[in-house]
Amino acid sequence: MAVVLDLVNNPRPRHPEKAHKPDSPVSPKPDWIRVKAPVSPGYFATQKLMRENGLHTVCEEAGCPNIGECWEKKHATFMIMGDTCTRACAFCNVKTGLPGALDPNEPARVADATAKLGLAHIVVTSVDRDDLADGGAGHFAETIRAIRARCPQTTIEVLTPDFLRKDGALEAVVEARPDVFNHNLETVPSLYLTVRPGARYFHSLRLLQRVKELDPTMFTKSGIMVGLGEERNEVLQVMDDLRSAQVDFLTVGQYLQPTRKHHEVKRFVPPDEFKSVEAIAYSKGFLMVAASPLTRSSHHAGDDFARLKAARAAR
Numbered sequence: 001m002a003v004v005l006d007l008v009n010n011p012r013p014r015h016p017e018k019a020h021k022p023d024s025p026v027s028p029k030p031d032w033i034r035v036k037a038p039v040s041p042g043y044f045a046t047q048k049l050m051r052e053n054g055l056h057t058v059c060e061e062a063g064c065p066n067i068g069e070c071w072e073k074k075h076a077t078f079m080i081m082g083d084t085c086t087r088a089c090a091f092c093n094v095k096t097g098l099p100g101a102l103d104p105n106e107p108a109r110v111a112d113a114t115a116k117l118g119l120a121h122i123v124v125t126s127v128d129r130d131d132l133a134d135g136g137a138g139h140f141a142e143t144i145r146a147i148r149a150r151c152p153q154t155t156i157e158v159l160t161p162d163f164l165r166k167d168g169a170l171e172a173v174v175e176a177r178p179d180v181f182n183h184n185l186e187t188v189p190s191l192y193l194t195v196r197p198g199a200r201y202f203h204s205l206r207l208l209q210r211v212k213e214l215d216p217t218m219f220t221k222s223g224i225m226v227g228l229g230e231e232r233n234e235v236l237q238v239m240d241d242l243r244s245a246q247v248d249f250l251t252v253g254q255y256l257q258p259t260r261k262h263h264e265v266k267r268f269v270p271p272d273e274f275k276s277v278e279a280i281a282y283s284k285g286f287l288m289v290a291a292s293p294l295t296r297s298s299h300h301a302g303d304d305f306a307r308l309k310a311a312r313a314a315r
């Protein structure tokens, strides 16, 4: 488990806004959630490439449990615009604070790493940049264009922040034409104030709907975590809301608590229940559904993109 305060190795607390909070209870993980420690040569090769190119990944920053499996296959999710986020969501392990200036060379370095890794499909996400006038949309668009120019065969998936109160930001990203536009709702509306306090449920939903209005051919994707204290009916309601916004692809995974200062895991949802969620989601009309304890938005994103295209073609 990650630490909130490590004043010996890191004089700046990772989550200063959470340091004063009382510890949340920590429940032992069930067998179905355990993963092996990453040890493969492929994992270390991916890690080396990220370090050499000065790149951040959400795989590391969020403490993703799939990192061993993904990095062994050289699948990584690039996190642009720094490693420090302006939000402080109760579930997230990414560092909070005031981020530094944007690096104008970062889009080229991401494109370069995409080429070196030989990626057929790349996922690019970012921290929230409420400090920037456009929320970082221009940098996202630059990164998409740099990857297209360097690796024209690579398909591109973006996982964006909500661009709350940033007029024109969403349009700038859509105009750069990623293949998949992903924005995670993360949880059900009733938990937004505790789990995702800087965000607004309806705004996030509307963002996804607007992508389809701007470009009906663009695939849209969204995900939620379960185990945060949501009710089953609320999950079903989120599915209906996402279908009303014409979202194509739904991901559902188990929330895992990064530290004692983060939101508590209220429940470990058993694998059978994920199967039932998947079946219901398909019945509501999603083109693709990924639902399992270790599902994350970017897990198997390349294979899932191929299945997504095939599912659309078959309709």
Ligand code: SF4
Binding pocket: 058, 059, 060, 064, 065, 066, 067, 068, 070, 071, 075, 076, 077, 296, 297, 298, 299, 300
């Ligand atoms: S699931 Fe996504 S975030 Fe996690 S290791 Fe794989 S690519 Fe990275």
